[in-house]
Amino acid sequence: MIRLSSGVTRHSKTSKLKYYFRKNYSSEVDLPRQVDVVVVGGGVIGCSTFYHLCKKGVNAILLEKNKVTSGTTWHSGAIVWSLRGNDVDTIMLQKTRTLLAGLEKETGVNPGWINNGGIFIARTPERLEEYKHFHSLGHMFKLESQLVSPKEAQKICPILDPKSFYGALWSPSDGFTDPSMYCAALIKGATNLGGQLFENTDVTRILTEPTPNNEKKVVGVETSRGTIKTNTVVNACGAWSRDLTHTVGLDIPLTPIKHAYVVTASVPGVKGIPCIRDHDGGLYFRPQGDAVVFGGYEPNPEIISDLPKDFAFSLFELDKSVFDVHWRHACELCPAFEKAGIKSDIYGPESFTPDHKPIMGEDPKCVGFYHASGFNSLGIQLSGGAGEQLAEWITSGRPELPLYAYDIRRFTPIQRQDRAWVVETSHECYAKTYSIGYAHDQPLAGRNHRTDQFHEALVASGAVMEEALGWERPAYFIKDRTAPVRNYDWYGYYGHVISEDKRYEQEIEGDLTFDFSKHHDLIKEEALAARNNVALFNLTCYTKMYLAGPDAQEAADWLFTANVDKEPGSIIYTCSLNSRGGVETDCTVVPLEEGVGTLVGPILKGKGYYIVAGSKSGYQTKSHFRKQLYKKNFKSLVTEMTNRIGILAIQGQKSGELLQSITEYPITDDKIPFGMSRLIKINGHTCRVLRISYIGELGYELHIPLSSCIPVYNTLMEAGRGFDLKHAGFRALHSLSCEKGYHTMNHDLRIDDNPVEAGLVKFCRKDGQYLGKQAVENVKQRGVQKKRVFFTMQDNVPLYGYETIWRDDSIVGFLRRGEYGFSLDCSIGIGYVQHPEGKMVDSEFLKSGSYQIEVRNKKYPATLFLNSPFDPKNQRLRGHYEHSFEEQTHFED
Numbered sequence: 001m002i003r004l005s006s007g008v009t010r011h012s013k014t015s016k017l018k019y020y021f022r023k024n025y026s027s028e029v030d031l032p033r034q035v036d037v038v039v040v041g042g043g044v045i046g047c048s049t050f051y052h053l054c055k056k057g058v059n060a061i062l063l064e065k066n067k068v069t070s071g072t073t074w075h076s077g078a079i080v081w082s083l084r085g086n087d088v089d090t091i092m093l094q095k096t097r098t099l100l101a102g103l104e105k106e107t108g109v110n111p112g113w114i115n116n117g118g119i120f121i122a123r124t125p126e127r128l129e130e131y132k133h134f135h136s137l138g139h140m141f142k143l144e145s146q147l148v149s150p151k152e153a154q155k156i157c158p159i160l161d162p163k164s165f166y167g168a169l170w171s172p173s174d175g176f177t178d179p180s181m182y183c184a185a186l187i188k189g190a191t192n193l194g195g196q197l198f199e200n201t202d203v204t205r206i207l208t209e210p211t212p213n214n215e216k217k218v219v220g221v222e223t224s225r226g227t228i229k230t231n232t233v234v235n236a237c238g239a240w241s242r243d244l245t246h247t248v249g250l251d252i253p254l255t256p257i258k259h260a261y262v263v264t265a266s267v268p269g270v271k272g273i274p275c276i277r278d279h280d281g282g283l284y285f286r287p288q289g290d291a292v293v294f295g296g297y298e299p300n301p302e303i304i305s306d307l308p309k310d311f312a313f314s315l316f317e318l319d320k321s322v323f324d325v326h327w328r329h330a331c332e333l334c335p336a337f338e339k340a341g342i343k344s345d346i347y348g349p350e351s352f353t354p355d356h357k358p359i360m361g362e363d364p365k366c367v368g369f370y371h372a373s374g375f376n377s378l379g380i381q382l383s384g385g386a387g388e389q390l391a392e393w394i395t396s397g398r399p400e401l402p403l404y405a406y407d408i409r410r411f412t413p414i415q416r417q418d419r420a421w422v423v424e425t426s427h428e429c430y431a432k433t434y435s436i437g438y439a440h441d442q443p444l445a446g447r448n449h450r451t452d453q454f455h456e457a458l459v460a461s462g463a464v465m466e467e468a469l470g471w472e473r474p475a476y477f478i479k480d481r482t483a484p485v486r487n488y489d490w491y492g493y494y495g496h497v498i499s500e501d502k503r504y505e506q507e508i509e510g511d512l513t514f515d516f517s518k519h520h521d522l523i524k525e526e527a528l529a530a531r532n533n534v535a536l537f538n539l540t541c542y543t544k545m546y547l548a549g550p551d552a553q554e555a556a557d558w559l560f561t562a563n564v565d566k567e568p569g570s571i572i573y574t575c576s577l578n579s580r581g582g583v584e585t586d587c588t589v590v591p592l593e594e595g596v597g598t599l600v601g602p603i604l605k606g607k608g609y610y611i612v613a614g615s616k617s618g619y620q621t622k623s624h625f626r627k628q629l630y631k632k633n634f635k636s637l638v639t640e641m642t643n644r645i646g647i648l649a650i651q652g653q654k655s656g657e658l659l660q661s662i663t664e665y666p667i668t669d670d671k672i673p674f675g676m677s678r679l680i681k682i683n684g685h686t687c688r689v690l691r692i693s694y695i696g697e698l699g700y701e702l703h704i705p706l707s708s709c710i711p712v713y714n715t716l717m718e719a720g721r722g723f724d725l726k727h728a729g730f731r732a733l734h735s736l737s738c739e740k741g742y743h744t745m746n747h748d749l750r751i752d753d754n755p756v757e758a759g760l761v762k763f764c765r766k767d768g769q770y771l772g773k774q775a776v777e778n779v780k781q782r783g784v785q786k787k788r789v790f791f792t793m794q795d796n797v798p799l800y801g802y803e804t805i806w807r808d809d810s811i812v813g814f815l816r817r818g819e820y821g822f823s824l825d826c827s828i829g830i831g832y833v834q835h836p837e838g839k840m841v842d843s844e845f846l847k848s849g850s851y852q853i854e855v856r857n858k859k860y861p862a863t864l865f866l867n868s869p870f871d872p873k874n875q876r877l878r879g880h881y882e883h884s885f886e887e888q889t890h891f892e893d
């Protein structure tokens with residue numbers, strides 16, 4: 001080990017690797033002139049991607065500027081857990097463990113996998129509730145786990161002090177690996193299949209050419225040893241990934257942060273103990289011979305502004321004061337540590353992201369440029385899944401898993417470019433690594449990034465905001481007080497003063513529970529106002545786009561499953577699929593009438609469409625459209641209008657009367673029937689009104705040009721007094737839409753769902769061609785292996801999504817969404833039910849079982865409906881309130 005003056009320690013740690021890489025990694029071998037895929041970065045992610053590409057028969061090479069593992073991977077703690085709070089993460093981890101378990105047989109190289117099991121420590125009853133959720137969801141994936149008392153945990157891991165914690169979760173499938181041995185096995189597997197690894201080969205630039213749609217495409221890489229032609233590059237450069245991204249003129253939202261673990265001196269009785277994760281103590285550990293490796297997540301990590309390029313097999317000097325808090329917590333949990341003391345430390349760079357999820361997938365701004373970085377200290381355990389999914393992404397265009405949460409397209413270009421936003425959000429994610437994962441927790445960092453015209457007025461009216469794709473939007477409204485989101489105070493670290501304004505935090509604390517939210521009654525009032533009278537929702541964060549150009553009709557026919565070649569002004573709900581028939585997005589599309597020359601009524605040459613998609617999924621939707629237009633070479637453009645058009649939605653049975661009171665345009669069924677859009681004037685301002693509802697009521701959305709937003713809002717609010725108009729937020733909206741059985745993208749509608757499974761086949765036209773049609777037709781013929789259904793609960797138990805669905809004695813799925821339905825007056829859930837033996841699922845099968853929902857280790861009886869029982873005949877949507885509320889009884893279609 002060499003100590004450098006700059007506080008950096010350099011290790012001469014290549015001996016173990018040399019043993020494995022005697023051949024085929026040589027820097028003397030000439031680089032190929034052309035390959036299909038260049039993977040850049042020989043850390044665990046690059047190695048796994050390289051391996052999986054070679055398994056698929058792809059002509060791929062791996063280029064590493066120094067030696068394989070020399071970045072972060074060589075010094076990883078390398079623990080691999082099993083249990084998580086959602087399906088995608090759980091499956092990704094499962095894929096890694098399966099890979100680790102099989103690599104030696106396949107390659108002859110032992111990847112160092114030790115399956116010693118793991119224990120999650122709960123110091124509080126609330127934390128144990130979270131573990132119960134992991135335990136229940138684990139059942140879905142046949143993952144064995146056991147909730148144990150402190151004494152039982154101590155039996156499994158004798159060094160634990162049972163007095164220091166409340167309970168625990170034992171997970172026998174956890175373990176750890178040796179990252180160098182693991183990478184060696186991956187490289188062996190890849191090179192056996194013809195892949196080539198080149199070390200000491202620095203990729204200095206990605207070569208691109210412009211595309212007709214003003215973006216770029218990859219044509220090669222320039223390296224320290226020459227140029228290679230390729231159309232596909234994977235950026236697996238870990239903490240250096242931004243540098244490579246900059247070479248194509250782009251940025252990614254990634255922040256290198258120093259992360260440490262220490263190694264204790266010998267501790268009696270630690271040989272063979274399981275891995276431990278003590279979330280409340282902010283620490284994790286695992287055995288290493290007769291010592292223990294333990295690390296933690298402190299609230300004030302050292303953020304790296306500039307990571308030297310030649311930082312290989314190197315470490316930083318650990319500032320022990322940063323680590324003190326972990327040492328204290330570790331000694332509380334295992335008093336034997338205190339006597340042993342710390343022998344050495346490992347303090348290295350790791351990349352963190354604004355939402356604690358990796359950055360993967362093709363860059364929407366550069367064709368053929370794939371990201372695989374930002375692994376937030378989970379890189380080893382996610383590597384098997386990440387490499388496999390990326391290889392699938394590259395070879396078939398999309399991953400097999402619904403990786404929205406990992407997809408680079410969950411960030412807008414504005415977010416990607418804003419360094420201050422990226423750093424503060426990444427800091428908070430690091431600091432909150434081990435906080436409890438509540439469904440409605442909100443960040444304090446990076447807020448007020450994008451606010452709309454109504455923001456100030458709504459906050460003054462009591463709006464408690466939540467974040468969506470950088471936008472602030474009302475979650476719910478409090479009474480007689482306000483709770484604006486204040487500037488980020490970095491939790492008082494780095495010389496910042498802790499903010500005295502705690503109003504927002506105090507409100508959101510009400511949601512930090514597995515029980516019903518403390519704001520349940522407020523949300524109920526808003527939801528029932530929309531059901532029984534009239535409520536106003538600000539939907540400005542929805543993504544608005546125009547599709548126009550000479551090929552607009554052809555493009556729309558290709559993109560949309562529904563027939564959108566309809567009368568101008570019609571509102572058409574549709575899906576847009578991928579070639580496998582998976583749902584990439586759903587949206588409403590309005591063929592445009594002759595415009596009047598405003599933002600909401602543009603004058604177009606030829607046909608055009610106004611498209612409204614969800615908020616969080618908006619950039620994903622736009623990127624999907626743009627990619628397909630590029631691939632098909634359509635002469636048409638998708639132009640985003642989100643920040644130039646506001647949306648106020650008035651929903652409920654009085655909405656028509658209210659709207660009529662502020663416009664001279666006749667708000668009648670004749671002039672503006674359900675599913676139609678018109679340009680109308682409100683107080684002299686031209687707005688596009690859409691008669692549509694996402695909650696299943698009579699409702700009108702006003703799409704308003706930016707400069708008219710405030711005047712229209714004021715007019716509406718003034719008139720609203722006479723109608724007892726109530727503000728409502730997205731929490732009420734989501735409850736109401738779930739109650740009505742409508743879909744939400746990336747929840748109960750994902751790329752692993754097709755329209756037949758999702759109950760959306762009626763929105764897939766029979767005539768003509770559209771993207772994914774063949775796959776849909778095949779599924780229609782063959783039948784489905786899972787089907788979207790609706791549940792109501794008899795017990796007063798809160799549902800938040802990811803609860804396990806039981807049919808008789810078998811697990812048949814999990815809830816994608818869980819809400820309280822205020823009109824049905826019960827907890828409700830939407831999920832997909834599959835056959836326990838993998839057979840086709842039909843209505844008979846669905847109807848014949850007896851259902852239970854497992855919520856945090858307890859099963860509750862549930863009633864299955866094929867569709868939501870709320871107003872099944874859509875009377876209210878059409879404004880027919882003369883019938884009293886009609887609830888469907890069990891199973892009627």
Ligand SMILES: Cc1cc2nc3c(=O)[nH]c(=O)nc-3n(C[C@H](O)[C@H](O)[C@H](O)COP(=O)(O)OP(=O)(O)OC[C@H]3O[C@@H](n4cnc5c(N)ncnc54)[C@H](O)[C@@H]3O)c2cc1C
Nearest residue numbers: 041043045065071072073076077078079203238379380381
């Ligand atoms: C202290 C610590 C403990 C951890 N513990 C765990 C754990 O218990 N479990 C877990 O799952 N994860 C853990 N992690 C995280 C895990 O180690 C990382 O997520 C993972 O190693 C990252 O791998 P990577 O391939 O993305 O990056 P890296 O390993 O950094 O690999 C990137 C590679 O790219 C190369 N490179 C960069 N630029 C170029 C270029 N221009 N041309 C060619 N090559 C280039 C670099 O030299 C480097 O080798 C831990 C991390 C730390 C710091």
